[in-house]
Amino acid sequence: MASPTLASSSRTLLSLPSFSTLGSTRGVLHRARPPRIPVLQSPHTPKTPLPTSGTSHPIDPKIHGQPTPSSSSVLLEDTGLTFHHAPPPSSPSYTTGAVPPLLQWLGGKSITLTGEEQASKMVERRVYEGELEWSEDLVEKMVKLRNEGKSRKEIGNALQLPKDQYRLISRVAPQTSVQKASKLTELEEQKSTWGYRKKLSRAVREKRKEFW
Known part of the structure; x- marks a missing residue:
């Protein structure tokens, strides 16, 4: 702040501070920043490769080499025309990568199964563990109750059988x-x-x- 000065009337006067023109017009409407001038590269200057997705540095062609072009041209002798084939970069090709064992087997080659090809069973077959001793009298009662229209659960409850033996009733007394x-x-x-x-x-x- 400027120092006060004394006038003839002996009153103190304060001088206003000076504001720069840049700060006073920065937020004013219709006074935006000037557009940036684009950099026009010379056709004789090679373009800098952009970083690929997933990396933080561009691919150096001197280290990795140039990518193999997937396009091809074949001259058709019968018609004199040229057949151009240019698939997109993301198009899968059977000539690149390892051939799956299934395609090898379909082609007539012998392959070795790893055991992962077999689908897993949804429900494993339950095997009854233990000795199953049913007397002839008990079997006759099962058949009689089955003829009356009873289900396996009803037969098992009536004869007081263990629950793990209910599913075995249909062996001796089917529907x-x-x-x-x-x-x-x-x-x-x-x-x-x-x-x-x-x-x-x-x-x-x-x-x-x-x-x-």
Whole structure:
């Protein structure tokens, strides 16, 4: 701040501070910064390669070499025309990379399976562990209850069998033809209540099983 000066009237006067023109017009509308002048490269100056995606430095062609062009041209002798083939850079090609074992096998070559090709089972087959001793009297009761229309769970509860033996009842007392027909009728009635998406998914599943 400037020092005060004394006038003839003996009153103190303060001089206003000076503001630069740059600061006073920086935020004023219609006074934007001038456009940047683009740098025009000479055609004799090679263009600097831009950094590739995933890296912080450009690829040096002196170290890695020039990329192999994927385009090709073939002269057709019959017509005198030239066939040009220029696939996009992201297009997969069977000539690049390792050939999958499946394609090798389809081509007639013998391959070695690693065990990973087999699909895993959704549910492992359960094996009953232990001795199964059912007397003839018990088996006759199972058959009698089955003929009455009882299910495996109802038979097991009536005869007080362990729950892990319920699924083994059908070995000695299978369903009758009448019970199987009744079960199929109930299933058809249940299918009639399915929606379009569920019917389509089940139909696709059954069709896929034909190719297993």
